[in-house]
Amino acid sequence: MKKYRPNISDVARLAGVSTATVSRALSNPSLVSEATRKAVQGAIATTGYRLNETARNLRHRRTGGIVALVPNLANPFFSQILSGIASVLGPAGYNLLIADTRTAGADRLLDYAEPSRADGLIILDGSLPAAALTGRIPMVEACEWVPGLAAPRVKIDNRAAAGLAVNHLADLGHSRIGHVVGPAGNVLSVARLAGYEDTLRSRGLPLMQSAIYQGDFSLESGRVAAEVWLQQPQDTRPTALFLASDAMACGFIGEVQRHGLSVPRDVSVVGFDDIELIAHISPPLTTIRQPRTAIGQIAAERLLNRLRGGEDTDQDTILSVELIIRASTAAPRL
Amino acid sequence: MKKYRPNISDVARLAGVSTATVSRALSNPSLVSEATRKAVQGAIATTGYRLNETARNLRHRRTGGIVALVPNLANPFFSQILSGIASVLGPAGYNLLIADTRTAGADRLLDYAEPSRADGLIILDGSLPAAALTGRIPMVEACEWVPGLAAPRVKIDNRAAAGLAVNHLADLGHSRIGHVVGPAGNVLSVARLAGYEDTLRSRGLPLMQSAIYQGDFSLESGRVAAEVWLQQPQDTRPTALFLASDAMACGFIGEVQRHGLSVPRDVSVVGFDDIELIAHISPPLTTIRQPRTAIGQIAAERLLNRLRGGEDTDQDTILSVELIIRASTAAPRL
DNA sequence: GAGCGTGATGTAATCGGTTTCATTAACGAT
DNA sequence: ATCGTTAATGAAACCGATTACATCACGCTC
Numbered sequence: 001m002k003k004y005r006p007n008i009s010d011v012a013r014l015a016g017v018s019t020a021t022v023s024r025a026l027s028n029p030s031l032v033s034e035a036t037r038k039a040v041q042g043a044i045a046t047t048g049y050r051l052n053e054t055a056r057n058l059r060h061r062r063t064g065g066i067v068a069l070v071p072n073l074a075n076p077f078f079s080q081i082l083s084g085i086a087s088v089l090g091p092a093g094y095n096l097l098i099a100d101t102r103t104a105g106a107d108r109l110l111d112y113a114e115p116s117r118a119d120g121l122i123i124l125d126g127s128l129p130a131a132a133l134t135g136r137i138p139m140v141e142a143c144e145w146v147p148g149l150a151a152p153r154v155k156i157d158n159r160a161a162a163g164l165a166v167n168h169l170a171d172l173g174h175s176r177i178g179h180v181v182g183p184a185g186n187v188l189s190v191a192r193l194a195g196y197e198d199t200l201r202s203r204g205l206p207l208m209q210s211a212i213y214q215g216d217f218s219l220e221s222g223r224v225a226a227e228v229w230l231q232q233p234q235d236t237r238p239t240a241l242f243l244a245s246d247a248m249a250c251g252f253i254g255e256v257q258r259h260g261l262s263v264p265r266d267v268s269v270v271g272f273d274d275i276e277l278i279a280h281i282s283p284p285l286t287t288i289r290q291p292r293t294a295i296g297q298i299a300a301e302r303l304l305n306r307l308r309g310g311e312d313t314d315q316d317t318i319l320s321v322e323l324i325i326r327a328s329t330a331a332p333r334l
Numbered sequence: 335m336k337k338y339r340p341n342i343s344d345v346a347r348l349a350g351v352s353t354a355t356v357s358r359a360l361s362n363p364s365l366v367s368e369a370t371r372k373a374v375q376g377a378i379a380t381t382g383y384r385l386n387e388t389a390r391n392l393r394h395r396r397t398g399g400i401v402a403l404v405p406n407l408a409n410p411f412f413s414q415i416l417s418g419i420a421s422v423l424g425p426a427g428y429n430l431l432i433a434d435t436r437t438a439g440a441d442r443l444l445d446y447a448e449p450s451r452a453d454g455l456i457i458l459d460g461s462l463p464a465a466a467l468t469g470r471i472p473m474v475e476a477c478e479w480v481p482g483l484a485a486p487r488v489k490i491d492n493r494a495a496a497g498l499a500v501n502h503l504a505d506l507g508h509s510r511i512g513h514v515v516g517p518a519g520n521v522l523s524v525a526r527l528a529g530y531e532d533t534l535r536s537r538g539l540p541l542m543q544s545a546i547y548q549g550d551f552s553l554e555s556g557r558v559a560a561e562v563w564l565q566q567p568q569d570t571r572p573t574a575l576f577l578a579s580d581a582m583a584c585g586f587i588g589e590v591q592r593h594g595l596s597v598p599r600d601v602s603v604v605g606f607d608d609i610e611l612i613a614h615i616s617p618p619l620t621t622i623r624q625p626r627t628a629i630g631q632i633a634a635e636r637l638l639n640r641l642r643g644g645e646d647t648d649q650d651t652i653l654s655v656e657l658i659i660r661a662s663t664a665a666p667r668l
Numbered sequence: 669g670a671g672c673g674t675g676a677t678g679t680a681a682t683c684g685g686t687t688t689c690a691t692t693a694a695c696g697a698t
Numbered sequence: 699a700t701c702g703t704t705a706a707t708g709a710a711a712c713c714g715a716t717t718a719c720a721t722c723a724c725g726c727t728c
Contacts, residue, residue, distance in 0.1 A: 032677085033675080054713085058714080065431070086433070090433065098430050280588035343685095387685095392712095392715085
């Protein structure tokens with residue numbers, strides 16, 4: 001008389017039918033007569049029966065779960081993508097499993113790409129080893145991507161997006177335009193830097209090593225970049241900067257202001273991502289908006305489509321970005 | 335000859351032993367002789383066998399998953415708590431499932447508290463119905479809590495924390511101190527408001543209805559509160575405000591600055607949470623620091639301890655907070 | 669009335685492991 | 699030589715569902 005958990009045979013016994021019939025009544029009611037269906041439903045109600053997903057999954061050779069591999073769960077940038085993913089996966093009957101690739105060891109990575117762990121994988125971390133992931137369960141990549149991994153990608157054109165930012169600054173009349181790059185080796189950093197350089201060249205603007213600052217997407221690295229910039233001679237340092245993330249742009253502006261300078265009077269700043277907060281700081285930040293929720297949703301949809309056996313052309317989905325002009329950019333001081 | 339997935343009997347056949355022995359060699363090697371253990375390991379290596387978790391879980395009547403119920407995944411406040419949870423769950427061999435309680439319907443909630451879905455539950459949303467959650471799988475509450483639900487809680491003393499903030503403002507010499515509350519009905523809003531009122535009373539300061547502004551933790555609601563405050567007569571409106579979240583404080587400061595006023599010269603501001611970004615805006619925000627990662631970790635540990643049959647005293651864990659004084663607070667202008 | 673299609677249901681195999689119980693061999697003690 | 703003990707292993711039940719196949723009753727056709 002303990003808290004006995006009723007199973008399908010308890011229901012079957014009570015309803016006076018076989019377990020096969022109960023199973024059919026639940027998953028394919030049209031195969032069962034009206035009368036027995038009622039009986040089964042009654043038995044379910046009185047026993048309080050609930051289906052055991054694990055057993056069903058075992059039989060179906062699936063897990064009902066999708067793993068998202070994120071580089072750093074604590075980074076708010078990802079939470080909106082995850083939100084988009086969750087909004088698609090939930091209604092589709094899949095569980096969203098989240099694994100932090102920094103917390104989890106590299107060996108654990110293999111476990112996550114196991115068919116017995118998850119039915120599919122969404123990769124948000126481009127720094128993972130391609131070898132460990134190829135030929136495993138179905139997967140898609142979102143935002144970042146792993147070079148050499150054959151998986152559909154849902155992303156933006158980072159190179160062109162960087163161009164939008166730099167062109168905006170050039171249009172305002174800036175000629176010494178700097179760039180704070182993301183983490184070394186990161187695919188996004190590389191693409192955005194390339195876009196920055198492309199655009200300077202196409203506009204006939206000087207490309208100076210001293211105008212490129214190392215960063216890692218974090219607030220603190222933006223602050224450090226500002227320290228470097230502040231120490232450069234005023235007549236040669238950039239009058240405008242494009243930073244590869246909004247977080248860095250925040251850190252940069254904060255430090256510059258703390259030294260008594262003003263944005264955009266003394267320096268124009270463009271960020272990247274359009275995280276919610278930066279519209280509310282002062283000055284509100286000019287930035288490149290990435291459709292983060294949509295990226296997550298589309299990635300999830302493409303994965304589900306694949307799992308359902310749908311045709312998938314393996315083509316990348318490129319979502320469009322938008323230059324959001326706010327108050328952190330202006331013409332250079334004469 | 336398709337992509338046949340080897341199972342335990344394939345391994346057993348190749349190693350010349352029974353499946354029982356293979357199972358033992360994997361889960362309890364001391365029961366198996368040195369020689370057979372080697373043979374099994376060899377067979378595993380040549381077949382490329384990997385254990386099917388679903389099958390094991392079925393037999394063990396567990397799922398290997400822990401569900402975290404978050405009110406809004408897109409809110410960066412939660413990502414750091416989740417990060418703390420993930421850092422404990424991963425190494426312990428549990429999967430972290432994340433469900434957004436807004437995306438998921440109320441009926442889906444029941445599914446998440448099912449033993450066949452997850453072994454345990456971490457509740458981060460205090461607005462869930464207690465009735466739907468009582469008597470289900472083991473659970474703990476973190477940060478927020480559901481009134482009337484009997485589950486161990488890991489949280490801070492919100493009332494006392496609000497007191498820290500208000501006392502700080504009073505100590506600076508402010509006598510008209512306002513408060514922007516969180517979402518109506520939210521347990522945190524209620525506790526922080528109570529702490530605010532307590533402290534005003536104990537300091538003998540006036541408690542005015544016009545100094546209490548409705549908010550909902552969001553940036554935008556902080557901005558709206560600023561609009562209201564700006565329209566109040568300068569000689570009666572608060573000279574200092576305590577806001578129930580950093581996001582609201584950001585929105586408030588941004589709007590105030592946009593109207594040409596300066597913080598803290600014209601108004602002092604204290605936030606709540608200490609999200610990373612607000613140390614970098616200008617002025618850097620004075621706030622109450624919540625140990626978010628630790629909250630997540632401890633919640634996860636308490637849940638695991640319970641699942642392992644450990645004694646759990648059902649007592650709440652109260653973590654301490656800290657007043658971080660930065661530059662958004664100062665003595666009132668004379 | 670024989671033959672046959674159809675609908676409803678039961679039997680039993682199956683998914684891939686774990687674990688109880690039984691069996692056997694080896695070894696030391698009596 | 700016999701008994702008891704222990705270590706190592708296999709046979710088979712089991713976890714809780716799904717589903718291929720068999721069965722049976724019914725109604726229809728010719």
